[in-house]
Amino acid sequence: MTFRMTRAAALLAGAAMMATTPLAAAVKDAAVPAATPAAPAAPPMAGAGPTDADLMSDASTPGDILTYGMGPKAQRYSTITQINDTNVARLVPAFSASLGGEKQRGQESQPIVYDGTIYVTGSYSRLFAFDAKTGEEKWQYDARLPDGIMPCCDVVNRGAAIYGDKIIFATLDAHMVALNRNTGKVIWNKTLQDYAAGYSNTAAPIIVKGKVIYGNSGGEFGVIGKVEARDVNTGELVWSRPTIEGNMGSLNGKDSTITGKTNASWQGDQYKTGGGAPWLGGTYDPDSNLLFFGTGNPAPWNSHLRPGDNLYTSSTLAINADTGEIKWHYQYTPHDGWDFDGVNEFIPFDAKIGGKMMKLGAQANRNGYFFVLDRTTGKFISANPFVSKTTWAKGYTKAGRPIFDDTSRPGPPSTEKGTTVFSAPAFLGAKNWMPMAYSGQTGMFYVPSNEWGMDIWNEPIAYKKGAAYLGAGFTIKPLYPDHIGVLRAIDPATGRIAWEYNNKAPLWGGVLATAGNLVFTGTPEGYLKAFDAKTGKELWKFNTGSGVVGSPVTWTQDGEQFVAVMSGWGGAVPLWGGEVAKAVQHINQGGALWVFKLPKS
Amino acid sequence: MRPSRRAFLGGALASAALVPFGTAAAAPIDKIKANGVLRVAVYRDFEPWSWKRDGKIVGIDAEIAEAIAKKLGVRAEPIDFLADEGVSDDLRNMVWRGSLVGGTVCDVMMHVPVDRAFALANDRAVIGAPYYREGFQMACGLDTDCEVAPAAFKGMRLVAELDSIPDFYLSGSFGGVLRPDVKHLTSGQAAIDAVKTGDADVAMASRAQIEHALHGGSKTVKVRKGPLPALPSAGWDIGVAVKDDSRDLADALDTMIAGFRTDGTLDAIFARYGVSPKMPISI
Numbered sequence: 001m002t003f004r005m006t007r008a009a010a011l012l013a014g015a016a017m018m019a020t021t022p023l024a025a026a027v028k029d030a031a032v033p034a035a036t037p038a039a040p041a042a043p044p045m046a047g048a049g050p051t052d053a054d055l056m057s058d059a060s061t062p063g064d065i066l067t068y069g070m071g072p073k074a075q076r077y078s079t080i081t082q083i084n085d086t087n088v089a090r091l092v093p094a095f096s097a098s099l100g101g102e103k104q105r106g107q108e109s110q111p112i113v114y115d116g117t118i119y120v121t122g123s124y125s126r127l128f129a130f131d132a133k134t135g136e137e138k139w140q141y142d143a144r145l146p147d148g149i150m151p152c153c154d155v156v157n158r159g160a161a162i163y164g165d166k167i168i169f170a171t172l173d174a175h176m177v178a179l180n181r182n183t184g185k186v187i188w189n190k191t192l193q194d195y196a197a198g199y200s201n202t203a204a205p206i207i208v209k210g211k212v213i214y215g216n217s218g219g220e221f222g223v224i225g226k227v228e229a230r231d232v233n234t235g236e237l238v239w240s241r242p243t244i245e246g247n248m249g250s251l252n253g254k255d256s257t258i259t260g261k262t263n264a265s266w267q268g269d270q271y272k273t274g275g276g277a278p279w280l281g282g283t284y285d286p287d288s289n290l291l292f293f294g295t296g297n298p299a300p301w302n303s304h305l306r307p308g309d310n311l312y313t314s315s316t317l318a319i320n321a322d323t324g325e326i327k328w329h330y331q332y333t334p335h336d337g338w339d340f341d342g343v344n345e346f347i348p349f350d351a352k353i354g355g356k357m358m359k360l361g362a363q364a365n366r367n368g369y370f371f372v373l374d375r376t377t378g379k380f381i382s383a384n385p386f387v388s389k390t391t392w393a394k395g396y397t398k399a400g401r402p403i404f405d406d407t408s409r410p411g412p413p414s415t416e417k418g419t420t421v422f423s424a425p426a427f428l429g430a431k432n433w434m435p436m437a438y439s440g441q442t443g444m445f446y447v448p449s450n451e452w453g454m455d456i457w458n459e460p461i462a463y464k465k466g467a468a469y470l471g472a473g474f475t476i477k478p479l480y481p482d483h484i485g486v487l488r489a490i491d492p493a494t495g496r497i498a499w500e501y502n503n504k505a506p507l508w509g510g511v512l513a514t515a516g517n518l519v520f521t522g523t524p525e526g527y528l529k530a531f532d533a534k535t536g537k538e539l540w541k542f543n544t545g546s547g548v549v550g551s552p553v554t555w556t557q558d559g560e561q562f563v564a565v566m567s568g569w570g571g572a573v574p575l576w577g578g579e580v581a582k583a584v585q586h587i588n589q590g591g592a593l594w595v596f597k598l599p600k601s
Numbered sequence: 602m603r604p605s606r607r608a609f610l611g612g613a614l615a616s617a618a619l620v621p622f623g624t625a626a627a628a629p630i631d632k633i634k635a636n637g638v639l640r641v642a643v644y645r646d647f648e649p650w651s652w653k654r655d656g657k658i659v660g661i662d663a664e665i666a667e668a669i670a671k672k673l674g675v676r677a678e679p680i681d682f683l684a685d686e687g688v689s690d691d692l693r694n695m696v697w698r699g700s701l702v703g704g705t706v707c708d709v710m711m712h713v714p715v716d717r718a719f720a721l722a723n724d725r726a727v728i729g730a731p732y733y734r735e736g737f738q739m740a741c742g743l744d745t746d747c748e749v750a751p752a753a754f755k756g757m758r759l760v761a762e763l764d765s766i767p768d769f770y771l772s773g774s775f776g777g778v779l780r781p782d783v784k785h786l787t788s789g790q791a792a793i794d795a796v797k798t799g800d801a802d803v804a805m806a807s808r809a810q811i812e813h814a815l816h817g818g819s820k821t822v823k824v825r826k827g828p829l830p831a832l833p834s835a836g837w838d839i840g841v842a843v844k845d846d847s848r849d850l851a852d853a854l855d856t857m858i859a860g861f862r863t864d865g866t867l868d869a870i871f872a873r874y875g876v877s878p879k880m881p882i883s884i
Contacts, residue, residue, distance in 0.1 A: 105701075124702070145702050147700070147702070148682060148683065148700070149700070149702055150683065150685060150694075150700070151701065151702075154701070155701050155702060172702070196683060197683070198683060267780050267781045268772075268780055268781040268782065268783050268784070269783070269784050269785055270785070272785070273763055273785055299764070300763075300764045300768075304773065305768075305769065305772050305773050305780075307777070307780075412773060413769050413773065414833065415833040415834075460833075461716060461718050461719060462687055463687060463688040463689075463714045463716070463719060463837075464684065464686070464687050464688060464764075464765070465644055465647065465684035465688070465691075466644060466647070466650070466684075466688065466712035466713065466714065466735075466839065467714075467735065467765065467766065467807060467837075468714070468766055468834040468836075468837050469687070469765070469766060470766060470769055470833060471687065
């Protein structure tokens with residue numbers, strides 16, 4: 001794919017040269033010295049809105065939601081207790097706001113709440129600003145998407161980032177757009193990659209020290225993954241870090257360092273097209289100044305064509321936020337052969353392991369294991385299955401290597417159909433994109449998971465770009481007749497599952513935990529539900545009229561606690577057929593923000 | 602990367618379709634004639650079949666599309682598109698559903714494999730009117746002995762299109778001994794061009810790509826005459842596809858292409874690109 005990559009690079013350079021007018025508009029307000037030591041090129045806007053320091057303390061400011069994940073660590077935990085296990089049963093809608101139009105596909109967004117406004121992104125790369133008291137629309141931005149974009153799995157967007165006078169989000173045609181958060185007018189708009197080469201962006205960016213940081217997509221097309229940082233005020237590229245070893249990074253317009261060691265875990269020139277796209281975004285630990293980005297699975301898909309561990313695919317990378325240098329990596333699935341990408345959120349938390357307080361991080365991986373690592377070094381602490389069936393491995397060694405079951409690895413490409421391998425979890429993962437939550441009150445992780453497997457076989461009669469091709473065939477299958485989705489409470493110190501809640505359809509939405517002993521999550525059947533965080537008992541549910549695949553949030557406003565979630569069925573699940581389709585085929589589409597509170601009397 | 606998973610998706614959507622087709626709709630040929638335009642989907646960056654030269658889409662597929670439009674008495678409007686993971690996806694995007702973001706479907710898609718099993722698995726499209734028999738070939742620089750057993754190419758500079766059968770053949774066959782020597786390029790055309798310019802010793806690509814690259818005579822490249830042992834494809838026929846509600850158009854295309862085969866139209870088009878008009882076997 002060298003040609004396509006070159007074309008994308010040329011476009012980036014072109015866009016950079018043209019970005020003069022919006023930049024001038026962005027800096028018309030007088031800049032005030034930063035509260036935190038930001039990069040000199042990126043002073044936060046004067047009194048115009050959230051600063052770097054505000055973003056870093058988001059988890060402890062209940063009056064707003066400034067970051068994807070409700071804090072840079074993305075624990076999705078609120079300390080607010082007004083709504084709690086004793087009164088949540090009385091929760092009622094405060095208002096609902098429609099995203100309108102015909103564009104009612106998957107709504108996977110998490111709201112941002114600031115200064116009386118709720119900002120949500122919608123399907124088809126739209127961004128809405130609603131009055132947080134009434135739900136009345138203030139403005140709407142609709143990215144004009146070109147024909148010929150190729151999002152792999154529905155036209156979703158997962159959320160925006162806020163900073164100063166800007167609200168920023170990525171689009172399906174692989175742009176990053178900064179809007180004035182009061183007017184919705186474009187401040188800057190940068191091409192991240194060439195949509196015509198198959199790139200597309202859906203994740204919420206993270207802002208750290210005046211830089212917008214995001215990962216690219218495009219793992220489906222044999223390109224390489226990159227984590228990149230741009231100046232939040234200008235959109236200019238600051239650093240770029242390829243996720244595949246052997247590729248050169250950049251810092252301030254110059255080559256920086258090569259990722260890993262060339263050809264250490266790849267043969268020939270395969271590292272140039274090795275995949276590993278960090279398409280789901282990242283988390284951040286302010287103490288160590290490390291970003292944690294998960295990487296996608298390797299390319300080509302068939303593992304027999306690329307011997308080696310294929311670093312750093314299916315891994316978490318700890319990256320210095322200032323320079324883009326990799327401090328450590330941990331690879332969850334070396335030499336992946338099942339589409340177990342490692343993009344899931346890595347959530348920093350502190351807990352006692354063997355009686356000793358440690359700085360840790362956890363990830364619930366597509367491959368079915370719940371991982372705990374030392375977040376300062378990447379050292380493996382534990383891996384425990386969080387779904388009922390993991391056929392591909394028998395467990396992990398103490399050093400953190402999976403013990404593969406070779407009989408469950410799909411075979412090399414061939415003209416014979418050959419043996420069908422049954423493998424669990426399925427390629428959509430024991431957990432897909434939907435973010436889990438960590439409760440500082442119970443010390444538990446709340447993980448939305450799915451119980452499914454897949455049959456895989458060699459497909460001798462496939463065609464690609466008009467030519468014969470050796471592919472593979474798949475069918476995804478539920479493991480149980482009565483449920484696919486399971487919400488689980490997991491003790492990270494032991495890997496023990498404290499409780500689980502079964503749901504008929506696959507779970508596809510994010511989770512929220514609160515100090516009111518509550519856990520919230522949505523279901524494709526349309527419900528937002530609240531559970532007792534300690535026991536898993538269902539305490540409340542409300543049907544929003546379409547599937548809930550967004551991430552709920554909570555905040556306080558004028559002394560009252562609010563809970564909000566997006567409703568609108570879609571995402572990757574309805575795109576797949578087979579038996580899974582039966583669990584979701586009657587769900588209607590939608591597109592609305594729902595906001596709840598307790599009645600006043 | 603995972604073509605048939607999406608191919609499967611296409612099939613699933615097809616079987617889940619609830620709306621009956623062809624009810625009370627005007628005959629597609631009448632609509633095309635009324636509009637005066639035939640919208641034809643062709644692959645992007647796909648020399649010698651369809652690619653942009655000086656801003657215009659040229660190539661064998663583009664010219665056959667023009668000949669079809671001329672016969673219908675309308676103008677051809679070629680739409681070049683990026684290949685998705687598999688041809689099933691391309692049919693879904695370009696012929697029977699359109700992309701998720703609203704692009705309209707085309708009247709005809711060029712360069713669709715004519716294969717019974719493939720057609721059955723993609724029943725929302727009608728596939729037929731074959732106009733070429735494609736296959737893979739190997740070509741070498743003049744200094745390279747092109748007739749040796751492929752494993753003997755070890756240590757030479759080998760080139761193939763990324764994630765194609767030539768890639769799998771060179772990277773995966775013979776115990777993988779050639780894998781470290783394979784350089785991956787974005788197209789078969791780029792692979793054969795690399796041998797032409799001396800940047801590689803051995804290329805594997807489609808017959809049409811190799812013949813086109815040697816069009817007008819090449820002093821630097823020769824074609825392997827012997828067979829490729831254990832090559833997992835004996836060749837395949839290439840035709841066109843239309844939506845399943847356009848059977849009158851499909852029938853007309855069958856007749857038209859058969860006519861082009863006998864009246865010299867196809868021979869002339871293929872000759873302009875240096876490709877020998879290999880007869881499809883599924884006529």
